[in-house]
Amino acid sequence: MKKDLKELIQIAIENKKNSYSPYSKFKVSSLVLTKKGNIYKGVNIENAAYSVTICAERSALAGAISAGDREIDTIIITGDSNMTYPCGVCRQFMAEFLDSDSKIVIANSVDDYKIYGLDDILPYNFSKKDLEEK
Numbered sequence: 001m002k003k004d005l006k007e008l009i010q011i012a013i014e015n016k017k018n019s020y021s022p023y024s025k026f027k028v029s030s031l032v033l034t035k036k037g038n039i040y041k042g043v044n045i046e047n048a049a050y051s052v053t054i055c056a057e058r059s060a061l062a063g064a065i066s067a068g069d070r071e072i073d074t075i076i077i078t079g080d081s082n083m084t085y086p087c088g089v090c091r092q093f094m095a096e097f098l099d100s101d102s103k104i105v106i107a108n109s110v111d112d113y114k115i116y117g118l119d120d121i122l123p124y125n126f127s128k129k130d131l132e133e134k
């Protein structure tokens with residue numbers, strides 16, 4: 001059964017409990033829905049060597065990519081701030097796999113969310129197109 005966006009946001013919010021964030025105490029969860037209809041969840045995973053930390057968005061996308069399920073329909077992000085937007089590294093990571101109609105959903109709750117495209121959050125990005133032009 002295909003889940004609607006509000007159901008997916010609810011799953012992403014519930015998944016925040018799995019965040020491993022003992023240092024920042026800032027929980028982030030992400031859920032990727034692929035065009036095949038599969039769901040991959042991720043959380044931020046911190047490390048005593050702080051820079052080793054992986055964000056929730058990259059962690060969710062890594063699950064999808066590792067399963068060979070690369071076509072991204074939607075990525076949901078929900079964190080401990082009022083509308084937790086992806087960091088710059090995650091935006092660039094998304095640029096590798098999202099296409100122009102993939103949806104990026106920033107959610108506070110099932111009734112309070114915003115939907116963006118990649119061009120909204122990372123315009124003029126560097127991508128594989130640039131490498132092909134060489």
Ligand code: THU
Nearest residue numbers: 024026028044055056085086087
């Ligand atoms: N964090 C994410 O998981 N995603 C973002 O896009 C922003 C930041 C995490 C990383 C770190 O564990 C915590 O939030 C505080 O920076």
